[in-house]
Amino acid sequence: MMKFIKLLFRNQLAAVGAVILSIIVFLALITPFLPLQDPGATDLPNKFLPPFTEGHFLGTDHLGRDMLSRLFWGTRMSLWVGFVAAMIAATVGSAIGITSGYFGGRVDNIFMRFVDMLMAFPYILLAMAIVAALGPGLNNALIAVAVVNIPFFARNIRGITVGLAQREFVDAAKLAGMGHTRIILFELLPNVLPVIVIAMSTTIGWMILETAGLSFLGLGSQPPQADLGSMLGDARDDLFTDPHPSVIVGIAIFLIVMSINLLGDGVRDALDPRLRSGALSRPLPSTMVDRGGDIPTPTEDLLAIQNLETQFHVGNRIYRAVNDVTLTVKPGECLGVIGESGSGKSVTALSVMGLVASPPGVITGGAVRYEGNDLIGAPYEKLRQMRGDKVSYIFQDPLSTLHPLYRIGDQLAEAIQSHHPVSNAEARKRAIKLLKDVRIPNAESRIRNYPHEMSGGMRQRVGIAMALANEPEVIIADEPTTALDVTVQAQILALLDDLRRDRGLAIIFITHDFGVVAQLCDRVAVMYAGRIVEQGLTDEVLAHPAHPYTKRLIACVPELGEGRRVLAAIPGLPPIVSDLPPGCAFAPRCDKARPECSQGDIALEGAGSQTVRCLYPEEDIK
Ligand code: ADP
Ligand code: MG
Numbered sequence: 036m037m038k039f040i041k042l043l044f045r046n047q048l049a050a051v052g053a054v055i056l057s058i059i060v061f062l063a064l065i066t067p068f069l070p071l072q073d074p075g076a077t078d079l080p081n082k083f084l085p086p087f088t089e090g091h092f093l094g095t096d097h098l099g100r101d102m103l104s105r106l107f108w109g110t111r112m113s114l115w116v117g118f119v120a121a122m123i124a125a126t127v128g129s130a131i132g133i134t135s136g137y138f139g140g141r142v143d144n145i146f147m148r149f150v151d152m153l154m155a156f157p158y159i160l161l162a163m164a165i166v167a168a169l170g171p172g173l174n175n176a177l178i179a180v181a182v183v184n185i186p187f188f189a190r191n192i193r194g195i196t197v198g199l200a201q202r203e204f205v206d207a208a209k210l211a212g213m214g215h216t217r218i219i220l221f222e223l224l225p226n227v228l229p230v231i232v233i234a235m236s237t238t239i240g241w242m243i244l245e246t247a248g249l250s251f252l253g254l255g256s257q258p259p260q261a262d263l264g265s266m267l268g269d270a271r272d273d274l275f276t277d278p279h280p281s282v283i284v285g286i287a288i289f290l291i292v293m294s295i296n297l298l299g300d301g302v303r304d305a306l307d308p309r310l311r312s313g314a315l316s317r318p319l320p321s322t323m324v325d326r327g328g329d330i331p332t333p334t335e336d337l338l339a340i341q342n343l344e345t346q347f348h349v350g351n352r353i354y355r356a357v358n359d360v361t362l363t364v365k366p367g368e369c370l371g372v373i374g375e376s377g378s379g380k381s382v383t384a385l386s387v388m389g390l391v392a393s394p395p396g397v398i399t400g401g402a403v404r405y406e407g408n409d410l411i412g413a414p415y416e417k418l419r420q421m422r423g424d425k426v427s428y429i430f431q432d433p434l435s436t437l438h439p440l441y442r443i444g445d446q447l448a449e450a451i452q453s454h455h456p457v458s459n460a461e462a463r464k465r466a467i468k469l470l471k472d473v474r475i476p477n478a479e480s481r482i483r484n485y486p487h488e489m490s491g492g493m494r495q496r497v498g499i500a501m502a503l504a505n506e507p508e509v510i511i512a513d514e515p516t517t518a519l520d521v522t523v524q525a526q527i528l529a530l531l532d533d534l535r536r537d538r539g540l541a542i543i544f545i546t547h548d549f550g551v552v553a554q555l556c557d558r559v560a561v562m563y564a565g566r567i568v569e570q571g572l573t574d575e576v577l578a579h580p581a582h583p584y585t586k587r588l589i590a591c592v593p594e595l596g597e598g599r600r601v602l603a604a605i606p607g608l609p610p611i612v613s614d615l616p617p618g619c620a621f622a623p624r625c626d627k628a629r630p631e632c633s634q635g636d637i638a639l640e641g642a643g644s645q646t647v648r649c650l651y652p653e654e655d656i657k
Contacts, residue, residue, distance in 0.1 A: 042305040044086040049301020055294035063111040071104040075259045083277040096266075096280045097273055105266060110287055112262040116177050117243030123181035124242070125235050126190025133219055133227065136188070136196025147193070150186040158183040162245060166254045173246075175263065176255035180245045184238060191234050195227050229306045231459065240292040247288060263288050320419075321389030322440045323397045323413040328484040337541050338387070338426070338509045343380075345386045354613045356382040358565040359401070364509065364541040368531075371556030371573065372545045373588065375609050379565040384511045388422050389413075405509075424454045427502040429512040431589035435495035437486040443470075443497050444482025450504040461603035469500040473530060494522035509541045516551065528555050549592045553577055558644075561585045564620035565612050571645030581645060581652035584621045619649065627651055 039289035043597050044050045078099035086102070093102035135146040153161065165179035166172075182414035190457040199205065200223070208222045226263055249255040250264030250270075258265075263284050270280035322345070345357040357379045364370045372380050385391045387403050387410070403410045405425060410418065430436045438446055447469055448462035457465070463482070470478035473496040486494055495515060502510050512531065516524035532555055552559050552573060559576050561569040561584065569582040580586040587605045610616065619637050622628040632650055639648045 036510075039305050043301050046301040046304060048297045049304075050297075051549075052294040052297025052301065055290060056298055059110065059291055060114065062107065063114050066107045066111045069107065071107055072101040074100060074108045074261070075105040076100060083273070083279075086279055086283075094279050095350055097277075102280060102283055106283060106287055109261050109263045109266050109284070112173070112256065112260070112293065113243055113247060113264065114291065116173060116180075116246045116262060117239055120177050120181040120184070120242045120246060121239040123178075123237050124184035125188050125231055125240070127181070128185040129192045129227070129231050131185065131189040132194075133196050133223055135221060136193040137215070137219055139197070139200070143193070146189070147389065149365040150189045153183065154186045154190075159245065159248060162164065162249060163252070163254060166249060171254045171257060173250070173256040173260060176246050176249040179249065182244050183245070184242060187238060188231070188234055191230060192227050193463060195230050198225055199223055199226055222407045231267055233299075233303040233306055236302040237296070238299075240295035240299065243295070244288070244292055263291075292319065292625075316391040317455025320415045321393075322386060322391040323393035325397050326411065328400055330409065331402050333404055333409075334363065335407075336404070337366050337406065338543075339363045339404045340383065340387065340401070341404065342401035343383065343386055343392055343398070343403065345382050345396060345398050347395040348397055352613045354395075354611075355565050355615065356612055357386060358612075360562070360565075360567055361401075362543070362544060362560055362567070362570075366508065366541050367539040368558070369535055369542040369544055369556045371552035371559040372543060372562060373547060373549060373552055373559060374562035375547060375588075375605075377609050377612075379612070380486065380562055381513050382565075383512050383562070384428070384543065384545055384561060387412075388426055388428075389415075389418050389513060390422075390428075403565045420454070423450060423502075423507070424505045425507055426509045426511065427505070427507040429495075429498050429502045429510060429515045431514040431517050433491065433498040433518070434486060436498055437494060439486055442483050442485055443489070447482070447497070447501055447504055450501050454505045465504070466500075469503055470497070471496070472503065472534075473500045475500075491519055492526065495519060495523075495527055496530070499527070499534075506538070507540070508528070509543065510541045511545070513545045514547070515544075517546070524551070525554075531555065535598065549577070549589050560586065564610050564615060566620065567639060568649070569645070570639070570646045571641075575645050579653075581641070581647040582621075582649045583625050583627055583653060585647075586653050 043053070078095065080099065081091075081095055082097050082099040084091050084095040084099075086092065088094055091101050091103065093106060096102055096105065131146050131150065135143040156164075156444060162176075162179040162183045165182060169175040169178065185284075205218060205222055208218050213222070242534075246255055247262065247264030247267070250262050251268040253265075253268060256262045256265045261269075263323050265279060266284045267288070270284060274281050334341070338547050340362040343357055343360045344355070347354040347356055356368055360379070360383055362372065363382070364372060372383065381501050382391055382396075386398055389398075389410070391398070398411055401411070405421065410421070419510055431647060437443065441449075444463060444466045447466035448459065449460045452455060452459075466482055467478045470481055475481050475493060481489075481493075486497070489497065495518075498515070510531075516527050517532075519527065528551065531542060531544075534540055542555075544551070546552060556573050558571065559573045560567050561576075561582065563584050569576060569580070569585045571581075576585060578591065580589055584605075591604065605624060610620050610623070616623065618631075618633040618635060619625070619628070622632040625632070628653070637650060639646045641647055
């Protein structure tokens with residue numbers, strides 16, 4: 036709720052709407068207790084007194100009635116009618132929408148054809164027809180306005196429900212023996228409620244206008260009862276001689292409808308889950324940096340991640356996703372980073388180019404040096420120039436990283452042209468060459484394909500081609516083969532290996548599969564709960580894993596021709612990084628843990644190339 040209000044008030048127009056509307060609603064609520072004159076008391080000799088007259092702050096109307104008092108009572112009436120009409124339309128419309136969306140088939144057909152019929156008439160005409168049939172009066176106008184707005188709710192809610200009704204949680208509820216009513220009320224309704232609220236907040240202004248319109252035409256409120264519409268209707272005859280009653284009522288209607296619409300837009304944006312996921316919280320263009328402590332000194336490496344600390348600050352919780360991670364690569368070298376899901380591999384990779392979403396991400400310590408220059412806290416322009424040009428990424432899911440609506444050739448050309456001012460023809464030529472480099476057959480015709488026209492393996496090749504587009508020095512591949520089958524995986528790995536040898540690329544290869552590391556990487560770093568627990572040459576680590584966790588990870592990889600071996604899964608789950616135990620984070624799952632493993636900080640130690648963060652390593656490392 037607090038989050039909703041915060042999001043809502045970030046939209047300044049919505050905030051203005053909320054303030055104006057609250058004032059109006061408050062005044063309408065306290066109207067009966069205000070020392071106002073009788074709104075119906077006529078005083079013909081004093082008709083059309085101008086505003087600011089003694090005793091009549093807003094003057095009087097054509098019957099000498101006090102405008103101020105009439106304005107308050109009229110506003111109260113209009114707001115009430117609009118609100119009730121919106122409630123009726125929302126309740127009936129949503130009930131129709133949910134029912135037809137949930138049951139489908141014939142029920143859906145009958146309800147929707149009825150709704151279509153309502154929608155086939157211009158709705159103010161339909162409203163007038165309904166009032167004509169029921170007889171003029173505010174209640175009938177209210178019913179008419181509610182009825183003509185039912186289709187809007189019914190259609191909206193049906194659309195959402197149709198999607199929800201086929202989802203697994205509804206099947207699960209059916210299997211659990213829940214009846215239709217309970218499923219609709221407890222499974223579906225909570226999911227469509229935000230949509231109903233959104234639809235209401237954006238239509239209530241309309242309904243006030245429509246009821247005012249009917250009253251204006253004399254079909255709504257009948258004297259002595261008055262709402263803003265009928266007041267405007269009364270004042271219309273004297274618009275040119277005595278405009279003030281029309282103007283005052285006009286401004287009131289304008290303010291009400293305007294503030295409701297502004298607020299409604301804000302509510303819609305704040306409640307819409309698609310917008311809430313980020314569009315409104317507007318992540319910064321590069322990750323926030325708030326570094327305390329010393330900044331490590333430069334090294335000789337091409338890319339050096341030094342004592343990196345990246346956290347997520349959510350509410351008052353701190354998730355230490357990356358904690359004191361040091362990794363380096365040289366040209367032509369492939370470094371594997373391995374660990375279970377959630378161990379902080381992706382966050383490490385994204386921190387390099389400041390791509391961790393902020394908020395909530397914050398880099399709180401360490402440095403990332405490219406050729407000795409620190410990138411953490413570098414100006415956005417500099418990072419932008421380097422992204423894709425010096426350091427590029429390959430992500431796990433090529434379908435979600437390629438734009439679905441553009442041809443792949445155009446996307447490749449865009450990647451090139453965003454860093455190099457080359458002509459379209461030249462960019463196209465390079466795009467074809469890139470596709471050939473990643474061994475896509477028929478590159479000339481393939482560049483006209485859309486992503487959905489390619490297979491998963493081909494798409495990932497396009498992803499790699501895009502990463503290569505500007506001849507980067509470093510490629511960070513975040514589980515690039517996880518979504519692919521093993522044969523395609525082998526091809527992609529071979530391709531990356533060739534590229535690295537041909538071009539002297541440095542590769543940071545993130546994976547959770549030791550088999551892949553063995554095939555491709557010179558060195559490997561094992562991550563657990565945001566820290567590196569072991570690091571060394573691949574052969575070394577594979578032959579003599581020192582950390583119990585590494586050993587268990589290696590034991591998870593099946594090998595051909597090995598006969599019957601029990602594939603050991605690691606029992607338990609990785610810890611949640613907001614609440615790490617002291618000492619070794621793996622201790623609770625480790626069968627060798629001793630009491631001292633859960634105390635104090637354990638350092639990454641070792642002689643030579645292999646280092647390990649363990650008090651009782653599996654092998655004494657030389
Ligand atoms: P993986 O090793 O599977 O790539 P990640 O680097 O994606 O893992 O995530 C590391 C940790 O950071 C996880 O524990 C995850 O819960 C946490 N994390 C990632 N993104 C966020 C976020 N936006 N808010 C809070 N925590 C996050
Ligand atoms: Mg990941």
